[in-house]
Amino acid sequence: MGVQQMLARLISQPSISSASPDWDHSNEAVIQTLAEWLEPMGFAVETLPVPGMPGKYNLVATLGQGPGGLVLSGHTDTVPFDESRWQSDPFTLTERDDRWYGLGTCDMKGFFALAIEAASAFLDTPLQQPLIILATADEESSMNGARALAEAGHPRGRYAVIGEPTGLKPVRMHKGIMMERLVFEGQSGHSSDPSLGRNALEGMHAAIGGLLELRDQWQAQYSNPNFRVQVPTMNLGCIHGGDNPNRICANCELHFDLRPLPGMDMDALRQSILDRVSPEAERRELGLRFEPLFDGVPPFETDADAELVRVCERLTGHSAEAVAFATEAPWLQKLGMETLVMGPGHIDQAHQPDEYLDLSQVKPAVDILSRLIQHFCVDSPAVDPKPPSP
Missing domain, CATH: 3.40.630.10 (Zn peptidases)
Structure with a gap:
């Protein structure tokens, strides 16, 4: 044949x-x-x-x-x-x-x-x-x-x-690929009084700032000229949160991906992310879940x-x-x-x-x-x- x-x-x-x-x-x-x-x-x-x-x-x-x-x-x-x-x-x-x-x-x-x-x-x-x-x-x-x-x-x-x-x-x-889920859980309430709830969307806003700072740090630290895109990348892919403009947002979920270079450890990257976002969740009294969408490829x-x-x-x-x-x-x-x-x-x-x-x-x-x-x-x-x- x-x-x-x-x-x-x-x-x-x-x-x-x-x-x-x-x-x-x-x-x-x-x-x-x-x-x-x-x-x-x-x-x-x-x-x-x-x-x-x-x-x-x-x-x-x-x-x-x-x-x-x-x-x-x-x-x-x-x-x-x-x-x-x-x-x-x-x-x-x-x-x-x-x-x-x-x-x-x-x-x-x-x-x-x-x-x-x-x-x-x-x-x-x-x-x-x-x-x-x-x-x-x-x-x-x-x-x-x-x-x-x-x-x-x-x-x-x-x-x-x-x-x-x-x-x-x-x-x-080749680069690796990681796809991650970050969830903040707060408390809903009437928007006229912020003390009635805990806003998960505002917490996510702060967390996104931290993620982008991490991205800048990694891109300054790691580079490989063999790749067309020579630095590790992070893409904020989709976000979902809240249900009404006059209700305090009780839940916000972000999905993002990372493309680490050879020599970057995926477990260490995940720990760095958790270390960056956890203090914000604690300060705002928000529940936090951070987990892979799939196990990833090193x-x-x-x-x-x-x-x-x-x-x-x-x-x-x-x-x-x-x-x-x-x-x-x-x-x-x-x-x-x-x-x-x-x-x-x-x-x-x-x-x-x-x-x-x-x-x-x-x-x-x-x-x-x-x-x-x-x-x-x-x-x-x-x-x-x-x-x-x-």
């Missing part, structure tokens, strides 16, 4: 992940399809349910044996879509204008077809280190698939390439002189870059692997109507993945059986 046929089948199987139950799908069909292809090739296939998420699965497929090896990783889920904005069926692979159109073509079901095509050339080649194909669940919503793998300490490899769409340019760092960085970075730069002819979007890289890195993001397609084609994979990317992608397998699995000597420290 060729790349086009594999991709057509993967595209035809809905695997949307979403915080909205109306959109959320199981990814079991995609996982079963990958297992159906990989097992006859000689891969040892493990299908791992994601704890606490019925219908969600990770897959770890291993060719060869040993503690080291190369991991080619991708997520099996896609984002929701608006069919009225598509020129063709999102679940049917459609070729036109030297492109393959379909939901997940570049983000990122196409990577699995290309990785399997590259791996097929090595089935009769003795591997010094194993080749692992990793497929995860729910990257587009919760990242719980990759998080579960990291918590389980699985898989074990030495090098990991995540095939997110980067135009086949290596990416060795910032990621692999050293510029890491072997994986140097090999991918040599194979592609591009220096490793930094990107603003988040990936599963921090969790694979937590397992002790040198990790890099690199795959076909471009991020501006992802999450869009008429998502596509340019055919000009297909052969180069297979060639680069084949060379990575050759370097890390065939030419590299067997490694010490002691697993890498997470």
Whole structure:
């Protein structure tokens, strides 16, 4: 089965992940399809349910044996879509204008077809280190698939390439993302007498000033010239409070996001925020809740002189870059692997109507993945059986 046929089948199987139950799908069909292809090739296939998420699965497929090896990783889920904005069926692979159109073509079901095509050339080649194909669940919503793998300490490899769409340019760092909820709870009362209540909206006004001061401090303290936006960012996204102009506001809620740079710790950032807003709540006798809207994705960085970075730069002819979007890289890195993001397609084609994979990317992608397998699995000597420290 060729790349086009594999991709057509993967595209035809809905695997949307979403915080909205109306959109959320199981990814079991995609996982079963990958297992159906990989097992006859000689891969040892493990299908791992994601704890606490019925219908969600990770897959770890291993060719060869040993503690080291190369991991080619991708997520099996896609984002929701608006069919009225598509020129063709999102679940049917459609070729036109030297492109393959379909939901997940570049983000990122196409990577699995290309990785399997590259791996097929090595089935009769003795591997010094194993080749692992990793497929995860729910990257587009919760990242719980990759998080579960990291918590389980699985898989074990030495090098990991995540095939997110980067135009086949290596990416060795990205910012993190945090989405937070801040709630002040006061007491309503008639607006003619402020002593009758405790105004949550006024408390939030003061807290927002504190948040913006924190942002200024972080941006003065942290900067990384590898990023187009070189400083950490904070966006005040939405606010809700009160119900009437002549009633003292009893409840006010703010949602905001932060994009920390590599080297910034998310727990420390949250503690700084809490330290800044808590005194204001106490002074005004307001109840305070501060919590993540989701667990967040840590910032990621692999050293510029890491072997994986140097090999991918040599194979592609591009220096490793930094990107603003988040990936599963921090969790694979937590397992002790040198990790890099690199795959076909471009991020501006992802999450869009008429998502596509340019055919000009297909052969180069297979060639680069084949060379990575050759370097890390065939030419590299067997490694010490002691697993890498997470």
